[in-house]
Amino acid sequence: MTAATRPVLLEARDLGLARGGRQLFESLTLTCNSGDWIHLQGANGTGKTSLLRILAGLSRLGFEGEVSCMAELLYLGHHSAVKPLLTPRENLAMHLSGAIQRDAAAIDHALAAVDLYGYENRPCNSLSAGQQRRVNLARLYLSEAPLWLLDEPYTAIDVGGVQRLEARMAEHIADGGGIIMTSHQRVSQPGVSTVSLDEAASQHGAES
């Protein structure tokens, strides 16, 4: 399939952002078609998270350019949105993104997929940091949103977990979804295009 026939999930034109008197990026143009896997790279403080928040529509002011998002999106941010007082099961069943409403079996399946089988009825404040991140990652098995925006999804996840996560992402791409993610780790999957934010004020694009 060529790029022209694949539906566009998200389009960003001429994005520019200045923070604290420093230009983080400018004239950044980014297109995510169905089947695109974009890895945003950059050192700390180069605006990866800010860019992702702009793309998600959480930041609406204070930047240049325009973003048009044509698809439903799933956003995994720095904060896991996991309530310590609720169990993993309740956290997923009552998730505020409103996109998840699955039966208990699907939720249990997702929790098993992120290695939380046996923990589903414990309050999350008794789980480790990595396990709490995994509760959030279980949404990747429950959501039907075609576009995923993932901010450092590998943080606090062990090696086996990262592999399974990448397998799930590859599956999502094969199903015609799109992923824009930030990570300091290398993504060892074929077909990942890289956008680097390291050279501020230069033009980038995800050619696909």
Place this chain on the structure above:
Amino acid sequence: MNATTFFMLIVRRQLLLAVRRPIEIANPLLFFLMVIVLFPLGLGPAPAQLATFAPGIFWIVVLLANLLTADTLFRSDFDDGSLEQLLLSRQPLYLSALAAITAHWLLTGVLLALVSPVFALMLNLAPSAIPTLMGALLLGSAVLSLLGGVGAALTVGLKRGGMLISLLILPLYLPVLIFGHGAVVASVGGLPVAPYLAILGAMLCLAIALAPLAMALGLRISVDA
């Protein structure tokens, strides 16, 4: 998922969170009790004098109890990223905000209204005025929760929003204080209370229509910053 299901989901979620941390439910009640106990000590325990002041004391304490809890309305959801997820949801933010307020009202206003007869007797309020007091509290506290929600939405992004929220919201609480107090005083004096309750009801309608809009905007600004 349709909007009604989502509304109920948020209400259930907030109530479940409160039940898991019961002290959050008990706090406003304990505060209420403490302050009510202060007045006989400060004003002197003459029953007639207390009865005169009781309606005013009641409403001021309800106002303060509400203000105390308003700051926590969105705080934990903001801190752990749940609020971001709520903003990205396809569901209308108007209804989500209204759902959060409904849960807050059930946990503060309705609870205070339910226990108010006990406190009313402690303050020597005429027993005949108690039904009016409860009705006015139910209506008035819903307005207070909605207004408090607007303040909470605007200040949730600030590290210490507690003082600012008081300055923003207390002036808006005044009409509720005036008419809520008026209703109870009228009831004690044997006058018709329906007009006062009707005005409180009208305020509630207006607040339900407008406050969630302001909350939705406030939350977007707070998360953006």
